[in-house]
Amino acid sequence: MIVDLRTYTMVPGRLKAFLELYESEGLPIQRQHLGEPIGYFTVETGPQNQVVHLWGYESAADRERRRSAMESDPAWIAYRRKSAEAGNVQHQENKLLRSVPFSPL
Structure with a gap:
């Protein structure tokens, strides 16, 4: 399993x-293509003003295909444009995590 x-x-x-x-606009499109997220969170302690979310994939190839x-998707392109114009996001960081044999996921 790969976790983004x-x-x-x-x-x-x-x-x-x-x-x-x-x-209202981004999550429905992502659900259509990526399925349900593993989790979607806001940060309570530590660096503030952050959203953390996790998406699971069978493999890197599965992730690449779905993403x-x-x-x-024209609807996703329109959402990304609208989101960028809103100027909400200051910084983005992505990590791909690979599960180890004893991981429950």
């Missing part, structure tokens, strides 16, 4: 706006 761990740091004061736009389909 994504951390987005928001412009201070823009977290709520990001979550509202994402929940490529999503990236070519």
